[in-house]
Each structure stands twice: as structure tokens, then as C-alpha cells.
Amino acid sequence: MKLYDQPCASAAMRLHVQALEARAEDYRVLHRLPHADEIWLSPTPSTGAVTLGVIDCETTGLTDTDRMVELALAKIVIGDGQVVDIKPPISMLEDPCMPLSEDVRRVTGLNDEDLWGHSFDENLLATELGDVDVLVAFNSAFDTRFVRQRFPHIRHPWICALWDFDWAGAGYQSRNQTGLLAERGHFYTAHRAAADAWALLVLIANPAPDGRAIAAHLVERGQQIDVRVSAAGAPFHVKDDLKAAGYRWQPDRRVWRIDVAEADATAQVDFLRALHPLIRPVVQEVDWYNRHCR
Known part of the structure; x- marks a missing residue:
């Protein structure tokens, strides 16, 4: 991610920052997240741009x-592997018709009075999603569940910044x-939706080692x-073998499973059958419509 020069409080402050950054073995300087107008955008390609909705x-x-x-x-738009457009987050609240727990109030800073009488603006959301090709969250297994439960008409594919x-x-x-x-040199205050969505956008706008934006890789x-190969019926005592082989436990389905390339599926089935006779390998094709769904 390329940035225009961010404004500094003063020339003296800039010198202090430069002095600290020059002593990286002793100090680490964290900067606030850039504002939208501080992010350098590449020229928009004539074809092939993809718009990601960051949720x-x-x-x-x-x-x-x-x-x-x-x-x-x-929203972040990727073309030719680079960031060509961004849109800061919109956010909305909804009254859950139940008191917030003390933990939720402490983590988010929200209270019952903040939410009272609010409803999500479904028309605005539908309009904003009109040009979105794919949705991305940091941990999509969490967000897809709540988004699809509340908005069953949203049928976009999903990608996951954590796992993809x-x-x-x-x-x-x-x-x-x-x-x-x-690690990229930024800080922010987490656990409000708009702040977290913007933070994720900034994170995936950064370049991967090959120079393309992380969003392009996603x-x-x-x-x-x-x-997806699931180890149905796996006895408890083989859990360490499954974990060592890259399988992840799915508590809602109470099964160990792994996603692999199609060419590797047979080897996984053979591995499970050899691991224990009670295991019943279950094979399912997955894509970005169902990969991160429960």
C-alpha cells in the first residue's frame, strides 16, 4: 500500500519520529491508520477489476x-493486482430487543441506549452491495453466520482474510x-464495526511479497x-494425529475436517482409512460460496 505523506503534528514531531525509526533495534513507532485520501490509488484498468465488500x-x-x-x-477495488479505488465504511445499528451483556458493553463501548429503536437500513445496504463482487471479513466463519441469518437474501460469495x-x-x-x-506499523481502536472494517481494508490493501495487494491474493x-474431507466418526484418541495432519475441529458439527486441492483428496481419504477403521471419510466440493459457511 502506497501512502501520500501523512500530516505530522509539527516539524519537531517528525524529527522525533525519524529519530526513533532510525533506532529500530530499540524502538517501534506505530502510526494511526491512514485516511482514505492518504492512500495512493493505481489507475483503473479497462477490464477485470473486482470490488470487495469489507464486512x-x-x-x-x-x-x-x-x-x-x-x-x-x-469497499476496495482491485485491478491488475493493485488497489484502484476505496470507499470508507458505512455503518448502522440495530436494537436486539435484549439487554447487552456487561462483556459486550465493555468490549464495544455500546450500551442499550445507543441501540434503542434502531434498525438496519436494508435499502441502503442493498444499494451499497450493488457493485460488490465478493464479501470479505477477517474471520468469515463468524461474520457469514450472522450476516446470512439477518439478511438471507445476500447471496454474495465470501473470502476470509484470516485463512485465505x-x-x-x-x-x-x-x-x-x-x-x-x-507489524505493518499501524494501531487503531478495535471492536466497533466501522473501525474494524476500515482496519481490515487497510490491512489487505498492503502489498504481499510479490508486490500485488493482499486483497488480490484473497x-x-x-x-x-x-x-473438503471430513473425518466422520473419528475416535477422540486420534485427535492429535488429525491436528498434526492439518485437520481443524469444527465444534458445531463435531467433526475434524480439512480443505485440500482436488488432486490431494484421494490421499486424504487413504490417510483417514489407515488412521482408524471407525473413521468414515466424507468428501464435499467447496468454493467461495460455501467454504466459510458452517
């Missing part, structure tokens, strides 16, 4: 009976959004067709 939602909790109380949508990009392979050590942005990965 974040805040909820009353983590269970299937909880409700979404805040939704934000930002090889952060470790790109040299990152963190696995959460705040930490990843800190789209490329999302469009791939995979095979």
Missing part, C-alpha cells in the same frame, strides 16, 4: 441465538488483525475449487 459486525455474543447489533461495509492468505509465508508472526496491522485463493 465487520458486532453481536450480542457468539452463539446461534445471539444477534447482530452493528454492521459496517467498506498465507500470513506466515509472507513473513508475519501475528494471527489477529490488530497484531498484523502492528480473490485468487477464493476463486479456487477445493475438496
Whole structure:
């Protein structure tokens, strides 16, 4: 991500920052997230641009009976692997008709009075989604569940910033959004939908090691067709073997599963059958419409 020079409080402050950054072995300087007008945009290609809708939602909790109380949508347009346009987030609130827990109030800063009488503007949301090709959240397994529950008519494909990009392979050590942005030299106040959506947009606007925007890699990965292999009936004592082989536990379905390329599916089935006779391998094709759905 290329930035225009960000305004500094004063020339003296700029000198202090430069002095600290020159001593990287002793200090790390974190900057606020850039504003939209501080991000350099590439020329828009004549064809092939993809618009990503960057989603974040805040909820009353983590269970299937909880409700979404805040939704934000930002947009980033990718063309020829580069950022060609961005749109800051819109956000909206909705009254869940139930008191917020103390934990939710503490984490988000929202209270019952903030939400009272509010409803999501479905017409505005439909308009904003009109030019969106694919939705992205940091942990899409969480956001897709609440978005599709509240807006069943939204049928966009989804990609996941957490799982659809090889952060470790790109040299990152963190696995959460705040930490990843800190590695890029930024900080922000998390756990409000608009702030989190903008933070994710900034994160995926950054370049991958090959020079293309991370968002371009997310789209490329999302469009791939995979095979999901589930280890139905796996006994408890083989969980470490499954975890070591890259399988992830899905608590809602109570099954270990892995997504692999179609060419690798047979090897996974053979692995499961050899691991334990009680395991019944289940094979399912997945794409960006169902990859991150429960």
C-alpha cells in the first residue's frame, strides 16, 4: 500500500519520529491508520477489476441465538493486482430487543441506549452491495453466520482474510488483525464495526511479497475449487494425529475436517482409512460460496 505523506503534528514531531525509526533495534513507532485520501490509488484498468465488500459486525455474543447489533461495509477495488479505488465504511445499528451483556458493553463501548429503536437500513445496504463482487471479513466463519441469518437474501460469495492468505509465508508472526496491522506499523481502536472494517481494508490493501495487494491474493485463493474431507466418526484418541495432519475441529458439527486441492483428496481419504477403521471419510466440493459457511 502506497501512502501520500501523512500530516505530522509539527516539524519537531517528525524529527522525533525519524529519530526513533532510525533506532529500530530499540524502538517501534506505530502510526494511526491512514485516511482514505492518504492512500495512493493505481489507475483503473479497462477490464477485470473486482470490488470487495469489507464486512465487520458486532453481536450480542457468539452463539446461534445471539444477534447482530452493528454492521459496517467498506469497499476496495482491485485491478491488475493493485488497489484502484476505496470507499470508507458505512455503518448502522440495530436494537436486539435484549439487554447487552456487561462483556459486550465493555468490549464495544455500546450500551442499550445507543441501540434503542434502531434498525438496519436494508435499502441502503442493498444499494451499497450493488457493485460488490465478493464479501470479505477477517474471520468469515463468524461474520457469514450472522450476516446470512439477518439478511438471507445476500447471496454474495465470501473470502476470509484470516485463512485465505498465507500470513506466515509472507513473513508475519501475528494471527489477529490488530497484531498484523502492528507489524505493518499501524494501531487503531478495535471492536466497533466501522473501525474494524476500515482496519481490515487497510490491512489487505498492503502489498504481499510479490508486490500485488493482499486483497488480490484473497480473490485468487477464493476463486479456487477445493475438496473438503471430513473425518466422520473419528475416535477422540486420534485427535492429535488429525491436528498434526492439518485437520481443524469444527465444534458445531463435531467433526475434524480439512480443505485440500482436488488432486490431494484421494490421499486424504487413504490417510483417514489407515488412521482408524471407525473413521468414515466424507468428501464435499467447496468454493467461495460455501467454504466459510458452517
